[in-house]
Amino acid sequence: MIECSPSVIVNDDEPGYDLDVYCIPNRYAEDLEKVFILHGLIMDRTERLARDVMKEMGGHHIVALCVLKGGYKFFADLLDYIKALKRNSDRSIPMTVDFSRLKSYCNDQSTGDIKVIGGDDLSTLTGKNVLIVEDIIDAGRTVQTLLSLVKQHNPQMLKVASLPVKRTPQSAACRPDFVGFEIPDRFVVGYALDYNDYFKDLNRVCVISETGKGKYQA
Template sequence: MFVVYSSIYKCVAAGQLSSTNGTKIDDDFEGYPIDMFCVPKHYYNYVENILIPRGVIADRTERLAKDIWDALGDGRPIVVLCVLKGGYQFCSDLMDYIKAFNRHASKSVPMRVDFIRLKSYENDRSTGEIKVIGGDNLQSLEDKNILIVEDIIDTGNTMMKLLKIVSDHNPKSVKVCSLLVKRTSRSNNYKPDYFGFEVPDKFLVGYALDYNEYYRDLEHICVINEEGKKAFAV
């Protein structure tokens, strides 16, 4: 267990860990061997390493939930807008923690959940076109406090598109929480209000992040290898 969490301890010691700015995972971090954890056999040969174990994700998500609840838990209703499909697991776990704070505190905040689905990737590359291919009636966002929950911010272009769509429906306020922010030269420098981890420019799968709809059933966030890309290409 010490080996698994040692990189997180190093981030704390180096001042790289903060509640809202995320935990920085360095480019040269090699991750953890897959034989240290339970990985489905059908992915065993298609994962390079485990970048973020499930337990670390859970601990970081709990802290993000606390930060969000402290900032927004003033009795004003919140609409949580979950970006599907990749954000569903993170959103579910984040809300479980926020609901726990709601149950055990003197103040609480009403919440409800809406969903939107966007698509910008085919295989491991962005198509350059962002499609809204599903979602509820966003007219209900008018004059509401919105918390957008996303799995990963890559270039930032998808989130900027979504923020424009949401703003067109006249919300009262909008905050964004992403589990991951990718460190890439393609970024437009957008950073969400809350995020869990700043990660290297690698294609990540697991914990509901997919590669052509595969790998969502992995518990951990992993780096896909070249064999995996070929095996599940479209």
Template sequence: MTEPREDTRTHRGVVIPDNWPGYCLDLFTYPEYYSGDLDCVYIPHGVIMDRTERLARDIMDDLGDHDIAVLCVLKGGHQFCSDLVDRIQVLNRHSSRSLPMTVDFIRLKSYLNDHSMPDIQVIGAESLSVLAGKNVLIVEAIVDTGKTLQTVLTQVQACKPKLIKVAG
């Protein structure tokens, strides 16, 4: 009997072992002002952009022709969100179908004068009412403990969107 094949859509993605030394700096060019600060490169920019394009394709496949409201969590999510939206727009231009998008921004504040606050403040939450009945894609740079993401999810769910997906 053969083993069942793993579904690639549920795969964890790129896995970097804890003891992996990274790529040698001699393989890359980087600004001189980083000289002495870098030991290695763990994930080259090209790999990140390739994964971003794959994610854009997955979003297009999942949402079909349904419009989407992208909610970018600032400040950290800005560049990733920009790259992801750009990739979706390129795919839209080269596709027979289209995924209409709007992009909105919120910012989370969990520190006051370098001290962590017990509650996370959502700046820009007053404009979230436009998400009612829409497909929402929350774009976050890093999901660590999940505390900030849970706060955003609670705020967005209160607006009663049709669907919520998270990219981070």
């Protein structure tokens, strides 16, 4: 993962967007600080990432490996754009999907203990172009664990896509090949990113408030 595509940089002093001007469920009114990334921006950026993925990986059978649970929205939208590109292409490249589930968080802190709690037989990835689709990368331990597992099965090509990547010292050492947004080190939710399984239903990426952290603490 040396040559990486450019990303959209969200600065540390980014003010975000006022919650009052968007449709935020009433139950979350006190639980969020601000809207951080708008849904339209997410979709536009995902469409461009799909083009980058096809340019880099579209010459051979692609297996898209979704990291559950937080990655499913980004995964689904990214694949929809990739499929659209395939339909308008002269090339007929097979693409299949697979799923893996890893857990590393308790509340808003990474435990450092990566648990693989789901997923199919990774031997099916041998000889394929494998695209790991992550929800978010901060410390990078989850993706490093999954990369080491996939590499044992000798894929032809192995790349990683993540919608947001937090600007942390740890993430700098494991930057994905395809990055949607580089964001400050804030705990964000929405667009399937969760806090103890809450906030997945938001279609925008938002910053959780201290009130929200306390209310939904495990």
